[in-house]
Amino acid sequence: MTVSTRGPRSRLSPEERRSQLLDLGVRLLATRSLDELSIDLLAEEAGISRGLLYHYFGNKHAFHEAVVRRACDDLIAQTAPPPEGEPLDRLLASMTAYVDYVVANYEGYLSLVKGAASGNETLRQIYDDAMTVLTDRVFIEDALHEILEDTPATRLVVRGWAMMSEALVLQWARDPRGVTRQQLDDLLAKSLPALIGTVSD
Amino acid sequence: MTVSTRGPRSRLSPEERRSQLLDLGVRLLATRSLDELSIDLLAEEAGISRGLLYHYFGNKHAFHEAVVRRACDDLIAQTAPPPEGEPLDRLLASMTAYVDYVVANYEGYLSLVKGAASGNETLRQIYDDAMTVLTDRVFIEDALHEILEDTPATRLVVRGWAMMSEALVLQWARDPRGVTRQQLDDLLAKSLPALIGTVSD
Numbered sequence: 001m002t003v004s005t006r007g008p009r010s011r012l013s014p015e016e017r018r019s020q021l022l023d024l025g026v027r028l029l030a031t032r033s034l035d036e037l038s039i040d041l042l043a044e045e046a047g048i049s050r051g052l053l054y055h056y057f058g059n060k061h062a063f064h065e066a067v068v069r070r071a072c073d074d075l076i077a078q079t080a081p082p083p084e085g086e087p088l089d090r091l092l093a094s095m096t097a098y099v100d101y102v103v104a105n106y107e108g109y110l111s112l113v114k115g116a117a118s119g120n121e122t123l124r125q126i127y128d129d130a131m132t133v134l135t136d137r138v139f140i141e142d143a144l145h146e147i148l149e150d151t152p153a154t155r156l157v158v159r160g161w162a163m164m165s166e167a168l169v170l171q172w173a174r175d176p177r178g179v180t181r182q183q184l185d186d187l188l189a190k191s192l193p194a195l196i197g198t199v200s201d
Numbered sequence: 202m203t204v205s206t207r208g209p210r211s212r213l214s215p216e217e218r219r220s221q222l223l224d225l226g227v228r229l230l231a232t233r234s235l236d237e238l239s240i241d242l243l244a245e246e247a248g249i250s251r252g253l254l255y256h257y258f259g260n261k262h263a264f265h266e267a268v269v270r271r272a273c274d275d276l277i278a279q280t281a282p283p284p285e286g287e288p289l290d291r292l293l294a295s296m297t298a299y300v301d302y303v304v305a306n307y308e309g310y311l312s313l314v315k316g317a318a319s320g321n322e323t324l325r326q327i328y329d330d331a332m333t334v335l336t337d338r339v340f341i342e343d344a345l346h347e348i349l350e351d352t353p354a355t356r357l358v359v360r361g362w363a364m365m366s367e368a369l370v371l372q373w374a375r376d377p378r379g380v381t382r383q384q385l386d387d388l389l390a391k392s393l394p395a396l397i398g399t400v401s402d
Contacts (some may be wrong), residue, residue: 116321152379156369157388164365168357178353183400187358190399198391199384 018056021046025067026074029108034064034115035107051162065122068112072130075101077110079134087142092189095165099185102169110170135162138192148196157195164191209342219257222247226268227275230309234264235316238309266323270312273331276302276310280335288343293390295338296366300386303370336363339393349397358396365392 012020024046029037039060043050043117057063079097102109116127128142138158139150148154165188213221225247240261244251258264261350280298282291303310317328339359340351349355366389373385 038287080274114318114320119315153384153388155378156373156380156385159372160365160369160388160392163368164361167364167368168361170359172357177356179357183354184357187354187361187396191361191396194395194399195388195392198388198395 012194014056021053021056022066024070025063026108029067029111031107033107033111034068035111037064037067039063061122065126066121068096068126071105071108071112072126075105075130076133081137081141087144087146088193090141091138091147091192094141094169095188095192096185097190098134098165099169099181102166103173106170107171113166113170130198135159147193148199151199153199154196157199158192161192161195215257222254222257222336223267223271225263227272227309230268230272230312231306232308234308234312235269238265238268238314240264251383262323266327269324269327271310272306272313276306276331277334282338282342284369288345288347289394291342292339292348292393295342296393297386298387299335299366300370300382303367304374307371313316314367314371332363336360348394352400354400355397358400359393362393362396 021042025037025042028041028045033165039053039057042063043053048052057066075098078101079094081094084090085093113126114121115123117124135155135158137154138148142148146157152183168184168188172179176184222243226238226243229242229246240251240254240258243264245256254264258267276299279302280295282295285291286294289303313324313328316324318325336356336359339349339355343349349359369385369389373380377385
C-alpha cells in the first residue's frame with residue numbers, strides 16, 4: 001500500500017499520526033454513538049483516504065476498539081485526583097471532573113456503557129478495566145484508611161457508589177428534571193461517606 | 202389453523218392456556234437469557250407443537266415481549282411491600298424480596314437489564330415501566346413524608362438508590378466476593394436513609 005504523506009503531515013511519525021487520528025476519533029465520538037462513528041466519517045474529517053485509515057487501524061472493529069481505549073485513557077487522565085488535599089476532597093474533585101467528562105462526552109460515553117452492558121466482550125473488558133481504575137482510586141487515595149477500611153463490604157459499597165454515580169450522571173445529562181448541577185455534585189459528594197457509614201463490621 | 206386440544210388441557214380457555222404458557226416461559230427464563238429462550242424450547246417443555254405456540258404468540262419477538270412483561274408483573278407482585286409496619290420497614294421488606302427475586306431469576310433478569318441497556322426499545326420500555334413502579338413505591342409508601350419529601354432531588358436520589366441496588370445485587374449474585382447475604386441486605390437497607398440524608402434543601 002502506498003501511503004501518501006505530504007505537507008506538514010509528513011513530519012509526523014506513523015505512531016504520532018495514528019495517535020492524532022485517535023484523538024480526532026475521540027472528539028467525534030463525544031457527540032456520536034459508536035455506530036455513528038465510521039471509517040468514512042473519520043476519513044472525511046481528517047482529510048485523508050479510507051485506505052490510509054485501514055492501514056492504521058485494520059478494520060472498523062479495531063478502529064472502534066482503539067478509539068474507546070483512548071477515550072477511557074482520557075477519562076482516567078482527566079479525572080486524576082489532585083495531588084494535594086485531604087483524601088475525601090481529592091476524591092470529590094475527581095468526581096466533579098468525572099461529571100464534566102460525561103457531560104462533555106455524553107453520546108460516546110453512553111455508547112460505551114450500552115456496548116459493555118449488551119455483551120460486546122471487547123467493550124465490556126475496556127469498560128471494566130476503566131471502572132476498576134476509577135474505583136480503586138478510592139482505596140489508593142485513602143491509603144491510610146482515613147475514610148474507609150479495605151474489606152469485601154467496602155469494596156462492594158464503593159462499586160455501588162460508582163455505579164450509582166454513573167447512572168445518575170447519565171440520567172441528569174439526558175434530562176436534569178429540575179435538579180441543578182450543584183445539587184448533583186452535592187449528592188455525589190455526600191453519598192460516598194454516607195454509604196461508607198452504612199457498612200457494619 | 203387447527204388447534205389440537207385433548208386430555209385435561211381441553212378444560213382451559215385459550216386465555217388460561219396462554220397464561221399457563223407464559224408462566225412456563227418465565228420459569229424457563231429464570232435460568233436462561235432471552236436469546237436462549239426459543240419457541241422450540243417452550244414447545245418441548247410444554248409438550249405442544251410449535252404451530253400452536255405461534256398461534257398463541259405470533260412470533261418469537263412477541264413471545265419474548267409477553268414473557269418479559271409477565272416476568273416484570275411477577276417481580277412487581279413478589280416485591281409488594283407488606284401492608285403493615287412503618288414506611289421504611291415496609292420498603293426494606295420489599296427490597297429483601299427484590300434480592301430474593303433477582304437471585305432466583307438471575308439469568309433472565311440480567312438478560313432484561315442488558316436488553317434494555319443495549320437499545321432494544323421494547324425491552325427498554327418494559328424495564329423502565331417496571332423500574333418506575335418500584336421507585337414510585339418509595340413515595341407511595343411514604344405518603345405522609347415521614348422518610349423524605351417529594352422533590353426533583355429526592356426523586357433522583359431514589360432512582361440512584363434503585364440503580365445502585367440493582368447493580369450491587371447483580372454483581373453479588375454473580376460473585377459475592379466474600380460479602381454475605383446479610384451484609385448485602387444491611388447495605389441496601391441502610392443506604393436508602395443514608396442517601397436521603399445527603400439531600401440538601
